[in-house]
Ligand code: SF4
């Protein structure tokens with residue numbers, strides 16, 4: 001088997017699976033997404049980054065654990081479980097890192113120890129199958145928890161190599177906050193499920209979840225918008241004294257931070 | 273005999289950088305030929321430096337074919353000045369069929385017509401086309417001091433032509449001024465870019481490398497500035513650009529863009545020839561390791 005860093009769980013075959021990308025403490029959107037997916041899919045998997053950005057990190061963790069949502073760990077969970085000093089988000093610009101540090105320090109201080117221990121017990125990857133195709137779930141990429149897979153920078157030849165290297169047909173990931181998919185053949189490719197935690201830099205406050213299910217004999221993806229009470233989240237972020245830049249994003253749907261990581265096409269699509 | 277040979281080896285040993293995956297392929301499309309002669313150029317490019325010649329479209333096509341088979345993730349075109357290569361547009365078009373492309377340029381040759389052509393190449397691809405323009409300061413005085421009189425204005429013109437065409441270049445600044453790396457220097461630079469009309473300014477700061485012309489501008493490496501005797505952890509290795517890149521030039525494949533003047537860094541004729549681990553004997557390797565710097569955007 002290929003060398004994947006960290007524990008991998010084999011979960012078996014499913015007809016349809018719902019995916020939760022980065023939640024970033026947006027427990028209100030999480031509640032809505034789970035409602036939306038209820039009865040529609042066999043199971044739901046959360047792909048990591050439960051904390052950061054939003055308020056009251058424990059509320060998200062309570063929902064995930066009470067409802068026994070299957071989960072893998074993201075860079076946030078790795079960092080918290082290791083007691084690290086920063087979130088290992090992989091940003092390269094000092095302004096992005098300052099914001100990342102603010103939310104990490106807040107999240108670290110507000111996450112109960114018991115939840116942090118649970119994070120440490122999560123697998124790094126899950127393998128399952130839909131319509132006979134092998135599917136590998138990871139946070140950033142199969143090889144690195146904090147690798148960014150952007151739509152305009154994840155080309156077909158590279159996808160083919162990743163699928164071969166990791167003996168899978170489909171890779172499902174998050175970490176970038178933008179949802180997209182690229183298939184090189186029916187049921188073979190990459191799906192980035194985007195994020196529940198913050199809008200997709202499209203000028204609307206909605207966030208996104210994804211369903212993968214059989215269509216014409218192969219797994220196919222549908223991205224579902226999630227409408228939630230963003231005004232309430234924004235007010236809670238204000239009372240927690242989280243950065244105004246973050247709150248603006250929640251209200252307007254435009255990213256105001258972490259912009260320097262975006263490739264040209266993704267950057268051009270946003271306002272800032 | 274055995275024992276003493278081993279002793280010498282231990283003393284002389286440098287860490288090796290294994291290639292974990294060939295993600296980034298650099299193409300030295302303009303060789304070492306440039307319309308400028310910057311005093312900090314780490315490979316001393318100039319109108320008359322022929323150490324590496326312009327690459328032909330055929331050269332580029334061959335490496336792109338090989339790269340596609342190997343699952344390369346991204347392409348960088350550099351020189352010298354890429355826009356001096358008459359086949360550059362054909363090369364960009366070819367590369368954009370199989371992945372995202374970044375072009376490193378001094379911006380001098382980017383007319384509004386060139387910018388419009390670039391924009392249509394970008395629009396025709398699913399992958400990002402990045403233009404990285406070097407600007408070494410936010411005023412003519414600092415910039416022209418390293419790049420030559422009048423170049424600030426000309427580069428700015430190129431940048432504005434790109435912006436007018438709807439392309440948003442990444443401005444690359446080498447840290448010739450000490451405050452640039454700090455948050456304040458950065459913010460000041462970004463504000464300046466906004467004031468000239470870039471609504472979403474993008475900035476990358478690079479450290480200076482004590483190589484090529486830069487040796488005369490400031491100083492060469494000191495003898496202690498090397499990785500001799502060091503061992504690198506996996507994370508430290510992964511942080512080095514050479515763990516995921518190679519560069520093709522008219523003279524073959526080298527380990528990384530910094531070392532194309534170093535014969536020891538030439539790893540072969542084809543990409544396949546160049547996959548072996550590289551011994552980090554060069555003093556530039558010290559900068560990479562110490563600053564965590566990468567030439568990638
Ligand atoms: S730094 Fe760039 S623009 Fe200046 S001489 Fe070197 S290649 Fe040319």
Ligand code: SF4
Nearest residue numbers: 513514528556557560
């Ligand atoms: S100069 Fe940097 S990138 Fe090049 S071989 Fe040395 S360490 Fe690697």
Ligand SMILES: [Fe+2]
Nearest residue numbers: 049074075175
């Ligand atoms: Fe992440």
